[in-house]
Amino acid sequence: MFGRLRKVSWTQEKIVFLIAIAMFCVFSFSLNGFLSSGNLITLVRSVSVLGILGVGMAILVIGRGIDLAIVAIYAMSAAWMLQLGNQGVPILLAMPIAYLFALSAGLLSGVLIAYVEMPPLFATLGMASFVYGFARWALVPLFVVYMPPSGSGIAWIGGGFVFGLPTPILFFAIVALLGFAFLRFTKPGRFTYAIGDNPAAARISGAPVRPVIVLQYAIAASVAYLAGLITATAVASMDTAAANSSLIYDVVLVVVIGGIGFSGGRGGIRNVIVGTLLIGILLNGMTIMNIEYTLQNIIRSVILLAAIVIDSVLNPLDEQTSQQGDI
Amino acid sequence: MKKRNAFATIAIGMALSGMASHAIAAGMDDPRRADYFKVFDGKTVALVPSTMGIDLTEGWASALRQQANRLGMKLEIRDPHLSADVGAQAITALISEKPDVIIAHNLDVQSYAKLLKRAEDAGIHVIQVAMRSNYNSDAYVGPDWIAVGEAETQAVVDRCGAGTSGKVAILVGQPTAGSDSGMLKGAENVLAKHPEIKLVANQAADWDANKARSVIATVIQQNPDLCGVVGFWDVMDLGAAAAIKESGKSIALVTSGGGEQMACDNVEKGVFQEEVAYHVMDIGRDLNDVIQVVLESGLPAGKEKIVVYSPTTKITKETLRPGLCWSVKNLEK
Numbered sequence: 001m002f003g004r005l006r007k008v009s010w011t012q013e014k015i016v017f018l019i020a021i022a023m024f025c026v027f028s029f030s031l032n033g034f035l036s037s038g039n040l041i042t043l044v045r046s047v048s049v050l051g052i053l054g055v056g057m058a059i060l061v062i063g064r065g066i067d068l069a070i071v072a073i074y075a076m077s078a079a080w081m082l083q084l085g086n087q088g089v090p091i092l093l094a095m096p097i098a099y100l101f102a103l104s105a106g107l108l109s110g111v112l113i114a115y116v117e118m119p120p121l122f123a124t125l126g127m128a129s130f131v132y133g134f135a136r137w138a139l140v141p142l143f144v145v146y147m148p149p150s151g152s153g154i155a156w157i158g159g160g161f162v163f164g165l166p167t168p169i170l171f172f173a174i175v176a177l178l179g180f181a182f183l184r185f186t187k188p189g190r191f192t193y194a195i196g197d198n199p200a201a202a203r204i205s206g207a208p209v210r211p212v213i214v215l216q217y218a219i220a221a222s223v224a225y226l227a228g229l230i231t232a233t234a235v236a237s238m239d240t241a242a243a244n245s246s247l248i249y250d251v252v253l254v255v256v257i258g259g260i261g262f263s264g265g266r267g268g269i270r271n272v273i274v275g276t277l278l279i280g281i282l283l284n285g286m287t288i289m290n291i292e293y294t295l296q297n298i299i300r301s302v303i304l305l306a307a308i309v310i311d312s313v314l315n316p317l318d319e320q321t322s323q324q325g326d327i
Numbered sequence: 328m329k330k331r332n333a334f335a336t337i338a339i340g341m342a343l344s345g346m347a348s349h350a351i352a353a354g355m356d357d358p359r360r361a362d363y364f365k366v367f368d369g370k371t372v373a374l375v376p377s378t379m380g381i382d383l384t385e386g387w388a389s390a391l392r393q394q395a396n397r398l399g400m401k402l403e404i405r406d407p408h409l410s411a412d413v414g415a416q417a418i419t420a421l422i423s424e425k426p427d428v429i430i431a432h433n434l435d436v437q438s439y440a441k442l443l444k445r446a447e448d449a450g451i452h453v454i455q456v457a458m459r460s461n462y463n464s465d466a467y468v469g470p471d472w473i474a475v476g477e478a479e480t481q482a483v484v485d486r487c488g489a490g491t492s493g494k495v496a497i498l499v500g501q502p503t504a505g506s507d508s509g510m511l512k513g514a515e516n517v518l519a520k521h522p523e524i525k526l527v528a529n530q531a532a533d534w535d536a537n538k539a540r541s542v543i544a545t546v547i548q549q550n551p552d553l554c555g556v557v558g559f560w561d562v563m564d565l566g567a568a569a570a571i572k573e574s575g576k577s578i579a580l581v582t583s584g585g586g587e588q589m590a591c592d593n594v595e596k597g598v599f600q601e602e603v604a605y606h607v608m609d610i611g612r613d614l615n616d617v618i619q620v621v622l623e624s625g626l627p628a629g630k631e632k633i634v635v636y637s638p639t640t641k642i643t644k645e646t647l648r649p650g651l652c653w654s655v656k657n658l659e660k
Contacts, residue, residue, distance in 0.1 A: 245535070
């Protein structure tokens with residue numbers, strides 16, 4: 001049976017997309033109000049921050065990297081921005097200051113990986129603890145930081161509407177579009193695929209491997225900062241617990257589940273969108289069905305594991321990947 | 328002459344002693360005072376909060392620090408940053424360091440239960456604050472969660488009677504936490520008496536405002552005539568408030584929390600219709616008193632089973648007054 005199935009090229013992206021469509025159909029028929037435009041907007045909105053972080057992560061994974069610090073940067077840079085606002089710094093000044101913090105964390109990770117040649121997994125794992133620890137110690141004394149009254153001018157970033165669409169969805173669309181353009185049309189974007197496919201070959205053929213890697217981490221950090229800004233303005237507070245939460249796994253998940261392999265060099269932004277939508281449909285449907293919290297976690301992990309199992313049956317490791325290994 | 332002298336001496340002596348006894352009456356020493364201070368001098372109190380940096384734990388730490396300074400005790404804080412693993416390690420380490428009292432703010436009812444028993448077996452008094460575990464140690468100090476859940480749900484039921492849809496959602500933090508399981512029980516108690524109220528959703532948001540926003544947004548989409556939300560923690564419920572505001576509907580949001588200035592500000596702005604507040608500084612005071620009781624009793628650890636429920640207050644637009652809330656910013660360092 002699998003033999004015949006293999007003739008159609010069943011990429012993981014397609015499998016996940018089919019599962020997403022199937023669930024979408026089931027929910028549309030079985031759940032009242034699921035298909036309403038209001039609910040669909042809520043659905044996409046609830047995962048847009050996840051999707052935005054996913055785009056940042058996708059660029060790294062395609063280049064055979066990973067950034068486990070992306071969520072720490074997301075939470076702590078936004079928290080510091082609010083904290084600065086609370087200390088009386090004008091919010092429009094606090095924003096670039098906090099961005100510099102996010103950017104320097106990304107650059108530092110990039111340099112450690114590209115020039116010191118640390119494995120990305122360890123470098124960014126350490127960076128995640130460092131960003132959280134340093135920010136809590138030196139910058140943000142409180143666990144939950146509230147939006148200062150002076151921040152009302154930027155509340156539209158996470159809480160506004162444009163043409164009836166919530167701004168986070170719009171930002172997700174813009175970031176996805178920019179990510180797509182970067183990967184498809186820019187030199188560093190094309191080099192990202194080359195580096196992900198075979199770093200040594202990319203270097204020999206003259207690609208500026210090290211600067212491109214640093215650039216990737218800087219982009220991911222910038223994307224994380226934007227996502228933090230959206231969250232902080234949407235709920236008028238930032239909970240630094242996010243830095244240590246399971247959000248980082250969700251971010252890795254939407255990338256991997258969408259079909260971007262850890263072996264690098266493959267996939268695109270479309271995969272992230274598919275993965276994000278799957279998570280969004282799942283979460284939304286389960287909330288409507290009022291499924292209990294613990295059971296939700298179980299269902300979610302079973303469906304995600306199933307998608308990966310189907311993929312590894314239909315797309316066994318090829319010779320190259322099994323020799324090089326995944327991340 | 329001699330006799331007269333003797334009389335005079337006695338008279339003077341009596342007068343003097345009278346004066347002296349007068350002086351004693353003006354300022355009498357309390358024989359128990361020295362013993363009192365001796366009990367506490369050099370003792371160590373260790374606090375294992377859920378995490379520092381939130382209004383609750385910062386308030387308690389401030390209260391504990393003041394008492395420790397006053398009575399010559401040492402206060403140690405081991406901050407697990409909301410991680411049950413790190414918290415368990417901290418308690419394990421404390422068991423071998425043998426402080427006199429451990430104050431545990433349990434993340435859930437299970438994680439520390441065995442460790443707290445071990446601590447008491449090792450002779451350390453264990454006081455659980457606000458979030459209890461399945462193990463009943465020397466003392467529990469904190470809100471009566473079932474009563475808090477009842478009060479909150481009743482407040483929503485009162486606003487969602489006849490003339491409304493009667494549809495209500497409950498927003499839990501973590502269902503396995505001592506606080507939330509209690510509040511849920513309280514909510515059930517009230518809902519059982521009000522069959523006209525329809526519970527349309529009972530969802531957990533991990534104490535995370537962002538998740539709370541998504542959950543409540545979805546619930547409102549599904550039930551556009553939703554009448555009220557019972558939220559289990561004000562910090563998280565800010566997310567529910569954001570979802571309600573975006574929907575443009577008037578939905579009653581009743582929350583509970585530590586009565587920090589943020590709560591009063593948001594009740595004033597109409598973000599929360601009501602907060603059932605367990606004042607953090609009240610709990611801090613009760614905590615300090617129970618520390619004194621367990622140390623003064625001289626009983627070995629684990630012998631007492633004290634429960635002290637701290638009072639709650641109702642914060643609404645009607646009850647708002649200056650000083651009703653306390654402020655993290657103004658805590659004594």
